[in-house]
Amino acid sequence: MSRFRKFIVGILGLIVGLILSILIVKMQGKSPLEVYKALFGYSLGSLLSIISTLNAATPLILTGLSAAMAWDAGAINLGQPGQFLIGAITAALLGIYLPFPVWISIPLILIGAAAAGALWSGLAAFFRQKYNMDEFVSTLMLNFIAEYFTTYLVTYPFLDPKAYVASTTAIRKAFTLATPDQFNKGIYLAVLVAIFTWWIVKRWGIGYEWHMIGLNQRFAAVGGCKTERDYSLAMLYSGALSGLAGGILILGGTQHRFMKGIGGNFGWDGVMLAMIANNDVIMTVIFAFFFGALKAGGIGMEFDTSVPSEFILVIEAIIVISVVATRATIDLYGGKLKALVKTRRVVKNS
Amino acid sequence: MRGIYKIYPPEVLALENVDWSLKKGEVHSIVGENGAGKSTLMKILSGLIKPSSGKIFIKDCHVIFSAPYQAMKMGIGMVHQEFMLIPSFKVYENVILGSEKDLSKFGGLLDKRKAKSIIKSLSEAYGFEIDINAAASDISVAAQQKVEILKQMFRKVEIVIMDEPTAVLTPQEIEELFGRLRKLKEMGKTIVFISHKLDEVLEISDRITVMRKGKKVDTILNKDITKNVLANMMVGRDVIFRVNKPFKTPGKAVLEVDNITVNSIKRKTLGPVRFNVYEGEILGLAGIEGNGQFELVEALIGAMALSSGKISVKGIDVTNIAIRDRRKYIGFVSEDRKYTGLALKGSIKENLIMTHHIKNEMHNLPFTINWNKGEIFAQRLIKDFSIVCRSISEQCISLSGGNQQKVVVAREFTLNTPFLLLDQPARGLDVGTIEFIHKKILDMREHGIAILLISADLDELFNLSDRLMVMREGKITGILDPSETTKEDLGAYMLGVKENV
Ligand SMILES: Nc1ncnc2c1ncn2[C@@H]1O[C@H](COP(=O)(O)OP(=O)(O)OP(=O)(O)O)[C@@H](O)[C@H]1O
Ligand SMILES: [Mg+2]
Numbered sequence: 001m002s003r004f005r006k007f008i009v010g011i012l013g014l015i016v017g018l019i020l021s022i023l024i025v026k027m028q029g030k031s032p033l034e035v036y037k038a039l040f041g042y043s044l045g046s047l048l049s050i051i052s053t054l055n056a057a058t059p060l061i062l063t064g065l066s067a068a069m070a071w072d073a074g075a076i077n078l079g080q081p082g083q084f085l086i087g088a089i090t091a092a093l094l095g096i097y098l099p100f101p102v103w104i105s106i107p108l109i110l111i112g113a114a115a116a117g118a119l120w121s122g123l124a125a126f127f128r129q130k131y132n133m134d135e136f137v138s139t140l141m142l143n144f145i146a147e148y149f150t151t152y153l154v155t156y157p158f159l160d161p162k163a164y165v166a167s168t169t170a171i172r173k174a175f176t177l178a179t180p181d182q183f184n185k186g187i188y189l190a191v192l193v194a195i196f197t198w199w200i201v202k203r204w205g206i207g208y209e210w211h212m213i214g215l216n217q218r219f220a221a222v223g224g225c226k227t228e229r230d231y232s233l234a235m236l237y238s239g240a241l242s243g244l245a246g247g248i249l250i251l252g253g254t255q256h257r258f259m260k261g262i263g264g265n266f267g268w269d270g271v272m273l274a275m276i277a278n279n280d281v282i283m284t285v286i287f288a289f290f291f292g293a294l295k296a297g298g299i300g301m302e303f304d305t306s307v308p309s310e311f312i313l314v315i316e317a318i319i320v321i322s323v324v325a326t327r328a329t330i331d332l333y334g335g336k337l338k339a340l341v342k343t344r345r346v347v348k349n350s
Numbered sequence: 351m352r353g354i355y356k357i358y359p360p361e362v363l364a365l366e367n368v369d370w371s372l373k374k375g376e377v378h379s380i381v382g383e384n385g386a387g388k389s390t391l392m393k394i395l396s397g398l399i400k401p402s403s404g405k406i407f408i409k410d411c412h413v414i415f416s417a418p419y420q421a422m423k424m425g426i427g428m429v430h431q432e433f434m435l436i437p438s439f440k441v442y443e444n445v446i447l448g449s450e451k452d453l454s455k456f457g458g459l460l461d462k463r464k465a466k467s468i469i470k471s472l473s474e475a476y477g478f479e480i481d482i483n484a485a486a487s488d489i490s491v492a493a494q495q496k497v498e499i500l501k502q503m504f505r506k507v508e509i510v511i512m513d514e515p516t517a518v519l520t521p522q523e524i525e526e527l528f529g530r531l532r533k534l535k536e537m538g539k540t541i542v543f544i545s546h547k548l549d550e551v552l553e554i555s556d557r558i559t560v561m562r563k564g565k566k567v568d569t570i571l572n573k574d575i576t577k578n579v580l581a582n583m584m585v586g587r588d589v590i591f592r593v594n595k596p597f598k599t600p601g602k603a604v605l606e607v608d609n610i611t612v613n614s615i616k617r618k619t620l621g622p623v624r625f626n627v628y629e630g631e632i633l634g635l636a637g638i639e640g641n642g643q644f645e646l647v648e649a650l651i652g653a654m655a656l657s658s659g660k661i662s663v664k665g666i667d668v669t670n671i672a673i674r675d676r677r678k679y680i681g682f683v684s685e686d687r688k689y690t691g692l693a694l695k696g697s698i699k700e701n702l703i704m705t706h707h708i709k710n711e712m713h714n715l716p717f718t719i720n721w722n723k724g725e726i727f728a729q730r731l732i733k734d735f736s737i738v739c740r741s742i743s744e745q746c747i748s749l750s751g752g753n754q755q756k757v758v759v760a761r762e763f764t765l766n767t768p769f770l771l772l773d774q775p776a777r778g779l780d781v782g783t784i785e786f787i788h789k790k791i792l793d794m795r796e797h798g799i800a801i802l803l804i805s806a807d808l809d810e811l812f813n814l815s816d817r818l819m820v821m822r823e824g825k826i827t828g829i830l831d832p833s834e835t836t837k838e839d840l841g842a843y844m845l846g847v848k849e850n851v
Contacts, residue, residue: 203718203719203721204717204718204719205707205708205713205717205718205719206717207719208700208703208707208719209707211696211700212693212696212700212704215693215694215695215696216689216692216693216694216695216696218689218690219689219690219691219692219693219704220693220704221653221673222651222653222673222682222684222690223677223704223705224673224674224676224677224704224705224708225674225704226672226674332359334359334360335359335360336359338359338360338361339357339358339359339360339361339402340402342357342361342363343355343357343402343403346355346357346363346366347355347367347402347403
């Protein structure tokens with residue numbers, strides 16, 4: 001499929017999804033018009049809303065890419081939530097204790113977060129290489145471990161006694177990446193990383209090998225691809241992207257600290273994004289912005305209407321399903337339709 | 351079948367206005383180039399796919415099939431090119447699959463004993479020697495094919511369609527199959543036989559239909575026609591079966607295989623095996639499938655570790671180096687083009703560039719790929735090897751079998767390796783494509799490349815090889831000169847009746 005067609009099909013799926021959600025809102029006895037007005041207003045309606053959309057999109061870009069690039073390489077990394085948390089806690093702790101000046105500390109913190117995420121996915125890669133354990137299972141399990149481990153850290157050793165929920169103390173003020181009006185400058189980095197990722201995937205030798213391994217591992221191996229090295233690197237890079245997402249959220253988010261439950265659904269949203277985008281880097285980024293808008297709008301919607309912001313999760317799920325289903329439907333019936341038209345022409349001509 | 355059209359979504363015209371008929375009790379062959387539409391026509395007859403236009407009549411009765419079981423009810427069954435058995439199921443379970451309802455007892459439980467006894471007597475009646483309790487994954491390809499035929503008999507079909515049944519069989523097994531087909535014919539069944547091997551077609555058929563590019567060329571009686579006539583009808587020009595091979599004195603040893611052995615748990619072991627392939631020489635390896643060829647190929651390519659011995663190419667010891675480094679010296683055409691030779695879902699470009707992507711010519715920076723060069727390279731290969739496709743971005747899965755194989759051959763023959771390992775390079779291809787590929791193989795020989803040719807097709811071996819080598823039970827049992835050996839002789843070596851090493 002050409003990129004243009006992919007895009008159009010994506011948009012069509014979105015429209016179907018939005019229509020379906022209107023129906024659901026309606027069934028709940030709420031006014032869809034009001035809900036959508038709030039959604040739009042709080043995601044794109046003002047500078048402030050645009051900022052919150054971009055802020056929500058920032059981690060999504062990275063977790064989305066994390067899933068997309070790994071899956072394309074045939075590494076079924078489902079550990080984005082765990083890698084995200086491990087990256088975030090690393091950034092938070094470094095942010096509290098690093099004694100160096102700002103210009104060296106911020107890069108160190110971000111690198112540390114990425115490395116921690118890579119370590120977490122690297123564990124799964126190690127299990128697979130050593131014990132032939134499917135990363136599909138092990139990354140999922142590591143999500144739980146990451147969740148309980150970080151919760152433990154912020155509940156006991158690093159608990160800020162003054163905080164009213166389990167959390168670390170705040171990072172040093174100087175390390176924050178947020179502007180006074182709460183804009184997370186980390187998005188610049190996220191976009192840069194996205195471009196870099198695109199470059200690797202589309203232009204590097206390893207990107208080619210990843211794609212071929214994802215398509216047919218045996219073919220790639222016989223063709224001389226370094227399948228084991230490539231697999232490990234795919235897992236590590238994927239984990240680093242999720243870890244970095246966590247790091248950027250700590251440095252540039254509103255909390256400046258690691259709180260229990262931070263980052264909510266960013267990991268799983270990344271998984272959804274990759275699914276909708278069919279593992280395509282550019283589509284993942286585009287959809288990340290869209291989901292960012294939904295998230296930002298959802299919080300506003302809760303203020304204005306009595307629809308809970310959790311409803312956004314429902315809309316997201318509906319959109320995922322409708323985009324994927326629309327894609328499949330259009331592929332199937334589009335092809336059939338073309339065949340029918342051609343049959344008419346050919347049969348008539350003879 | 352009248353006025354049959356088939357257009358695969360989105361726009362592949364596979365059949366165009368085909369009229370075709372089948373008479374009761376005949377063996378009717380269909381021949382044609384890869385992608386001519388043979389399988390498509392038969393899939394329509396067996397109800398697996400629906401025609402885009404056109405009608406099917408059985409005994410002057412218009413029928414419409416929307417699923418295979420409906421065709422089955424009218425007595426039509428098909429044994430597909432790719433078998434459709436469930437590996438973990440036992441033979442008899444595979445046979446009854448889909449019709450187990452007729453065998454139920456107590457209103458739902460499967461009457462296994464009854465099933466087994468029916469199948470047992472069926473298999474005896476048709477002279478199939480087969481263990482109906484074995485798992486489908488454990489039996490040989492030929493036995494799997496018997497199961498497929500048994501499946502049709504169990505369903506009491508009158509018309510058996512066999513799509514390239516001989517492509518996977520050894521010469522001996524083919525003879526057995528023909529015996530079975532003749533028996534079926536005697537019992538009044540009608541048989542449709544699709545094959546690329548014209549000798550077989552001429553041997554077994556009553557009538558022959560020739561197809562070309564989705565159209566029926568003609569249906570003829572199998573009387574006073576020759577292979578050449580048939581081939582000409584198929585491809586629209588004369589085909590040369592006997593390639594003329596200029597004499598060449600072989601040069602220095604390129605591949606040296608020094609007493610290698612492979613021990614694996616599940617399969618038969620290989621070795622010890624020792625042979626050389628020389629510059630500008632084609633060494634043909636004959637042998638019944640499963641006698642160590644698989645292990646030899648895996649060992650040469652580096653996918654399976656040696657237990658002992660040494661392999662070197664041009665004096666360089668490659669025994670312990672990774673596949674990636676080996677590929678500098680070894681070009682490899684796999685017998686299994688769908689799972690080893692190609693990434694079917696990848697584009698033609700991506701498939702052509704494999705292994706070449708390691709070379710410096712394809713790089714800008716050491717770690718990037720120069721896709722501009724890649725595209726120029728792919729275009730050149732498509733031209734040089736006359737690969738028929740719409741664009742270099744087309745997926746390989748949508749190419750015909752012959753063109754898929756040309757992609758593999760084009761890629762491997764342009765790697766500039768001193769040694770080529772060709773494992774069944776012409777399997778499943780039409781006569782025109784085989785002629786083309788054989789010409790390319792001889793070109794490589796002219797260029798002084800050392801070639802090891804593994805083939806189940808004796809004609810191919812005799813046509814191309816400078817020397818013949820026979821492998822049996824993992825060992826080399828004969829080295830023969832093709833100009834002084836008969837096919838029967840070679841067969842005796844393959845069966846282990848004779849040995850000379
Ligand atoms: N499922 C499919 N979707 C799209 N095109 C198809 C499909 N199956 C076959 N084709 C195309 O239809 C044409 C006829 O294919 P078919 O398999 O009938 O050829 P064939 O004569 O059996 O060839 P072969 O000798 O290689 O088995 C080819 O061009 C092929 O690429
Ligand atoms: Mg076919």
